[in-house]
Amino acid sequence: MSVFSSFGGSTVEQTGGGPVVVSERRSEPRLLDRKFGSKAFLLGLLQSGSGKYSKPIGGHLKRAFDLLVALAAVVALSPLLCLIAVSLRLATGGPVIYRHRRVGYGGRSFDCLKFRTMVTDGDAVLEQYLKDNPLAAEEWRRTRKLTRDPRVTELGYFLRKTSLDELPQLFNILRGDMSCVGPRPVVVEELERYGELAHDYCGARPGVTGLWQISGRSLASYEERVQLDSEYLRKWSFARDISILVRTLPAVLKIEQAA
Template identity: 55%
Template sequence: MQPHAARVPLSKRLLDKAVAGFALLMLLPLMLIVAVLVLLVDGGPAIFGHERVGINGRRFRCYKFRSMVRDADAQLARILASDPAARAEWETTRKLTVDPRVSRLGLFLRRTSLDELPQLWNVLRGDMSLVGPRPVTADEAVRYGDHFATYSAVRPGITGAWQVSGRNEISYPERVDLDVHYVTNWSLACDLGILLKTVNVVLTGRGAS
């Protein structure tokens, strides 16, 4: 039976908009510096938008500072075609532990979570929430199976249970379980707890990729 999603009140959305708007104003100088660094190091666009699945299955562009080289898709295809171990890891987790597509600056941005700052704009637009399930691609969405309706009952988050529970140190099925548990047991106290834990994860870089 499909788990029943907890009802998320309007107060969560209002809090999202207030915090995201304030954070964008305060962090704008830092974001401009990051954008210039990306342009200087690798050229091309500083911000990358990737299609993800959001609330009610709606597709949206999830924004990040670009952490990969410009020919990342071509490099991924070559890696998966030539390295069976990398292909097996990708098919299991949709990530690579050692990813040659990520630039040196990109590694720093990911470890410090600075690459995710543009998602504050996604929060203001209503695509995302500060806290929620991790935004997934259409290919990943099928991994949720019967739980997809639960996952898509709320907006995906910049941070969430997965991000503060080990990130790449946990398996994909465990990640699905964390998202389902979050949605079905949502509370404001839970969101505040995850936000506090996120600060620790960002400062320590635990599980970052």
């Protein structure tokens, strides 16, 4: 029986191949369409997956590669990192780095780092905007993104379009929170929508890039992003990680596909 039966009364399946195996998986998993208490959901998920997460997908080879790539990138890009940090401080004031809690390997939460692209009172601005714009509220409910996000600054818009806002995640890789390639880092509320595929997600470190990054980025629907994460995790190989990394830069240069 799936852990999700204890929450919703029926087995449901579905944004997470790898050594992690999920039992009773259907050929066409479904996304969860009910909302549960986040803490209860994650606790149940981890209890049901006890013993499945002895090591992240890719093991020591993937981790060694991550460290090598991240360290080299930090050294090579340090002038750019400093330039962006100074520009943000001068243009907007306030903190340069934005920290957001995400779910990582084994269901552990961590601070996902990004250059700050929004106004400092972003939560309040978003709440009011969604109250005043029903269509935007529906878009946010479906995709967790907004075509026109009132929180994003002009400099932040540029950083997002070029994916430069994600460069601080190199330090997440060095700390062991993330990998160069993996599923998208999500919050607990999003993980609830993965159904049984949440087990797969928790068996890997989230990635700075992944199949979603090279397959349409923000043009993909939420369900498509979930399926891309699942495909990556189920068919993981070191060679595929290299392929995704090589294909990431051309994908990033397609500005129109950025979030």
